[in-house]
Amino acid sequence: MASLGPRVAPMITDPNSAVGARINRSQRSIRQQLFFGDLTAVSLAWGIPMPFQSQLRPDQSAVVWLAAVVSTLVVIQMAGLYRSWVCSEFSRQAARIVAATAVGGFALSVAGWLAGSISAIPAAPAVEGAVCAAVLIIVLRWRYGRWLRSKRANGYFLQTVLLVGTNEDAAAIWRMLCDEPELGYRVGGVVGKEAQVAPWIGIPRRSALADLPQLAAEVGAEGVILVASAVTAAESATAVRDSLACGLHVQLWPGLAGVLSSRIRTAPVSGLPMLYIETHRAPAWHHAAKRAIDILTAAILLPLALPVLLVAAIAIRLEDRGPVLYRHAVIGRYGVQTAVLKLRTMVPNAAQMQDEIADMNEREGGPLFKATNDPRVTRIGRLLRDTSIDELPQLWDVLTGRMSLVGPRFAMPKEAAQFDEELQRRTVMRPGITGLWQTEARDNPSFSAYRRLDLLYVDNWSLGLDLAIIANTGHAVTARAVRALLPGRAQRKEGLPSGASAKPSLAETLRADR
Numbered sequence: 001m002a003s004l005g006p007r008v009a010p011m012i013t014d015p016n017s018a019v020g021a022r023i024n025r026s027q028r029s030i031r032q033q034l035f036f037g038d039l040t041a042v043s044l045a046w047g048i049p050m051p052f053q054s055q056l057r058p059d060q061s062a063v064v065w066l067a068a069v070v071s072t073l074v075v076i077q078m079a080g081l082y083r084s085w086v087c088s089e090f091s092r093q094a095a096r097i098v099a100a101t102a103v104g105g106f107a108l109s110v111a112g113w114l115a116g117s118i119s120a121i122p123a124a125p126a127v128e129g130a131v132c133a134a135v136l137i138i139v140l141r142w143r144y145g146r147w148l149r150s151k152r153a154n155g156y157f158l159q160t161v162l163l164v165g166t167n168e169d170a171a172a173i174w175r176m177l178c179d180e181p182e183l184g185y186r187v188g189g190v191v192g193k194e195a196q197v198a199p200w201i202g203i204p205r206r207s208a209l210a211d212l213p214q215l216a217a218e219v220g221a222e223g224v225i226l227v228a229s230a231v232t233a234a235e236s237a238t239a240v241r242d243s244l245a246c247g248l249h250v251q252l253w254p255g256l257a258g259v260l261s262s263r264i265r266t267a268p269v270s271g272l273p274m275l276y277i278e279t280h281r282a283p284a285w286h287h288a289a290k291r292a293i294d295i296l297t298a299a300i301l302l303p304l305a306l307p308v309l310l311v312a313a314i315a316i317r318l319e320d321r322g323p324v325l326y327r328h329a330v331i332g333r334y335g336v337q338t339a340v341l342k343l344r345t346m347v348p349n350a351a352q353m354q355d356e357i358a359d360m361n362e363r364e365g366g367p368l369f370k371a372t373n374d375p376r377v378t379r380i381g382r383l384l385r386d387t388s389i390d391e392l393p394q395l396w397d398v399l400t401g402r403m404s405l406v407g408p409r410f411a412m413p414k415e416a417a418q419f420d421e422e423l424q425r426r427t428v429m430r431p432g433i434t435g436l437w438q439t440e441a442r443d444n445p446s447f448s449a450y451r452r453l454d455l456l457y458v459d460n461w462s463l464g465l466d467l468a469i470i471a472n473t474g475h476a477v478t479a480r481a482v483r484a485l486l487p488g489r490a491q492r493k494e495g496l497p498s499g500a501s502a503k504p505s506l507a508e509t510l511r512a513d514r
Helices: 018-047 058-078 090-115 123-153 168-179 209-219 233-245 284-320 350-360 379-386 394-399 423-428 436-441 447-459 463-485 489-493 506-513
Strands: 159-164 185-191 223-227 249-253 264-266 275-277 325-331 337-343 404-406 432-434
Touching (some): 018 058, 018 090, 018 123, 058 090, 090 123, 123 463, 159 168, 159 209, 168 223, 185 209, 223 233, 284 337, 284 379, 284 463, 337 394, 404 463, 423 447, 432 436, 436 463
Parallel strands (some): 159 185, 159 223, 223 249
Antiparallel strands (some): 264 275, 325 337
């Protein structure tokens, strides 16, 4: 049965062990990996304009190229682009990268002028090089960030932190960090007085703030997360002072669940930090634009997808002679039950088999169901799922208004009946083919991640957020499709060596019995 408690990512608890030391070295290598990625990007980008500069000798071109590369990397370093708090917000990171490459373009022009003449490096190559460098760095860092999330979900590259606070807010942030290791944190210890809410069983705890430095040394902590509502102002100041004194990073959790970071501004009062939260109310034309984008995109993609759908339909029919489409009831906008389409990926009697495989459920703490090796999935169905081809018929549901390209994951009536009142707010938006949860935590078994991300999307929706989700979806679908089409992939997924023979699956046995 699924566990109702938080999921703790696999992680070495002894930082002095050989494996723990290797993981710590890996964590320190993240900045080096980012640097070499940036170096590769700017070297290629600034190397592109050089062959077109006929007025410069090869040695002069090399000097000009080096000036652009070095200046860009220096500004990247000065802009804090190797610091986690800067890289944690992609829009802030992208803006600083654009500024750094603009400086590199200026350096290219100045170096060209010093090496030859004012016309040695025209403005166009400098601009083109800056744009190329910015695009390459942003794409490489974005791709690296997606890779890093997947590694962290498996327990690697996690930063060990101490949690200061033992109230309900502290318990909530602890559950989130345990359930979503892809965020990059591992709670190594807790500091605070005994409280009624104490889910951190088996984790080192100290009741006095004076013990914080010692506990940090014991568990190998690199930072502290301070829960603002759990301590007084004096205790907060002491915790911050002691943490910084022993070289720990300090982060403050204000308890603002459901508020996107882009809505928060710093508004100091008498030099003291105070947060200002902007209201969020999307203009009416944003909703109209979202619907227009849905209709236009679906109208373009649906005809283009017809050949793929035809081939998939033939494959489904040839496998078991069953129906091609699967129409299933879901809860749509405003809680109204509707029906959406998918290509059938399971055996025809899959619904009747649900209770038989209940113990295979990997979802934790909620009514959702997922089994990686669900025996009801057919051979062609697994390929259709891995490539997301099974969801192409939903473009028709987008066109007819039952769904949107981006939105909360649609819920089955049986699932939605178990949602609390707060989670029912997700129905103010049309369910989406993709969404924030699908791109950020699709493989995370925790129901709390599903709940948090769907509500975060509903409460902070914007066209920009939709575009970012679509971009991440394109990357995720492409990566899954490539993995699905690699030779021997299915056997590796089952833990078998390439070329080994596997026994017939339960799904194959069921099909044979029919």
